[in-house]
Amino acid sequence: MNTDLSKDLLEQVNRALDLGTPLRIQGGNSKAMLGRPVDGELVDTRGHRGILSYDPTELVLTARAGTPLLEIEAALHEAGQMLPCEPPHLGPGATLGGMVAAGLSGPRRPWAGAVRDQVLGTRLITGHGKLLRFGGEVMKNVAGYDVSRLMAGSFGSLGLLTEVSLKVLPRPRQCQSLRLQMSRRQALAELAQWGQQPLPISAACHDGEALYLRLEGGEGSVRSARERLGGEPVANDFWHELREQRLGFFRQPAPLWRLSLPLACADLDLPGLQLLDWGGAQRWLKSDAPAHALREQVAAVGGHATAYAQGEHSIAPLPAALLRYHQALKRQLDPQGIFNPGRLYPDL
The missing domain is CATH 3.30.465.10 (Uridine Diphospho-n-acetylenolpyruvylglucosamine Reductase; domain 3)
Structure with a gap:
């Protein structure tokens, strides 16, 4: 049409x-x-x-x-x-x-x-x-x-x-998704190290239990990275479900928050459940904590928080100069x- x-x-x-x-x-x-x-x-x-x-x-x-x-x-x-x-x-x-x-x-x-x-x-x-x-x-x-x-x-x-x-x-010629069992803290450390290396990573997410990686590129580079990183293969549909907020994490009853953080930000001890996306630069949080308390904690490390619920306080307020x-x-x-x-x- x-x-x-x-x-x-x-x-x-x-x-x-x-x-x-x-x-x-x-x-x-x-x-x-x-x-x-x-x-x-x-x-x-x-x-x-x-x-x-x-x-x-x-x-x-x-x-x-x-x-x-x-x-x-x-x-x-x-x-x-x-x-x-x-x-x-x-x-x-x-x-x-x-x-x-x-x-x-x-x-x-x-x-x-x-x-x-x-x-x-x-x-x-x-x-x-x-x-x-x-x-x-x-x-x-x-x-x-x-x-x-x-x-x-x-x-x-x-x-x-x-x-x-x-x-x-x-579209990339080859795509392979992996699941590597490790803690959130370990995943952030590994991602920081891998970010300095020529690995064909195009997505990285930690769901609280394991790190999920997507490798994309030529057949040779994807195969070489797959052999080096190890882990178990998973369906590439995982990334579509993450993108559309259909993973089990998003069905949890608490309010949903999107945290935008510096790429090298360390693990944050926040109340509630966390899911890391963008290699840790975007973090999803399910939490009943007060908005001001969450925003203060996130702002302290150079980030900001958005509530995924329409209302007066869903988007973080701007500093006066901005x-x-x-x-x-x-x-x-x-x-x-x-x-x-x-x-x-x-x-x-």
């Missing part, structure tokens, strides 16, 4: 600007648990969809923001390619625009880059009521900002995405503050 609703979306935005009406931008709504609730007129992007251009030899795909991720991944798979950042869907209706707006990346993130690293260009309806192109093809940056990459993780607070151009990559930068950027792109007001922070 290929449908261009850019004129309709532009009219809706301009009408909202005239009336001073806030807008709640929504695609598949699969990331609704993140951020604060938004009270505004619904802008549903799902009708604005379709792959506009894709030449596998150029490693670039351009599609409308409402295009389902499943449709994009199917087209890439047929050509032997993939989205390098391995974005989680967290629901059947996930869209390309939602992928960029949420900025979430899967297990391959430390080795292949984040969502923002794959964004080459965008088309965006701004808070000035104009449909503009940024990035790869025509317009570069305005006001000193790399606008296209700023969209990653902005949760629709800076404008309405209508189109995205992405860098894609060939908040001022965010507010200045919001004023540049959305001077009337109509796009997803308060989704990330109450003063944004």
Whole structure:
């Protein structure tokens, strides 16, 4: 299906600007648990969809923001390619625009880059009521900002995405997943050591009992690493289940927290159950501990914590100086503050 609703979306935005009406931008709504609730007129992007251009030899795909991720991944798979950042869907209706707006990346993130690293260009309806192109093809940056990459993780607070151009990559020729029995502390030590060596690791997760590794690359390099590291082979589906939060860990009853930490961060003694992803740079925590206590402990080692439950305190508050930068950027792109007001922070 290929449908261009850019004129309709532009009219809706301009009408909202005239009336001073806030807008709640929504695609598949699969990331609704993140951020604060938004009270505004619904802008549903799902009708604005379709792959506009894709030449596998150029490693670039351009599609409308409402295009389902499943449709994009199917087209890439047929050509032997993939989205390098391995974005989680967290629901059947996930869209390309939602992928960029949420900025979430899967297990391959430390080795292949984040969502923002794959964004080459965008088309965006701004808070000035104009449909503009940024990035790869025509317009570069305005006001000193790399606008296209700023969209990653902005949760629709800076404008309405209508189109995205992405860098894609060939799928690895060989993939082998392993399970190595070791403690979490030992796993972090081993990963720190392996990170200095030419091993074809593309995912690393510790579930509380064992370390899971994914090896990807040429047949020879994967086989050599497999022989060196040992362990037991496991199904490659493990990484899809981890990405989509379907492992048994995620079904535990306590609230879910995502901890973003420096790569070399040591093991943390936190209340609750932990699951390590991204080689330890992303840690999932199931805990009933108070939010302020968790955030203080995580901030002490240079990280931050996000609660996977929509509400006032789900996203960690920004330091005052950093908040001022965010507010200045919001004023540049959305001077009337109509796009997803308060989704990330109450003063944004």
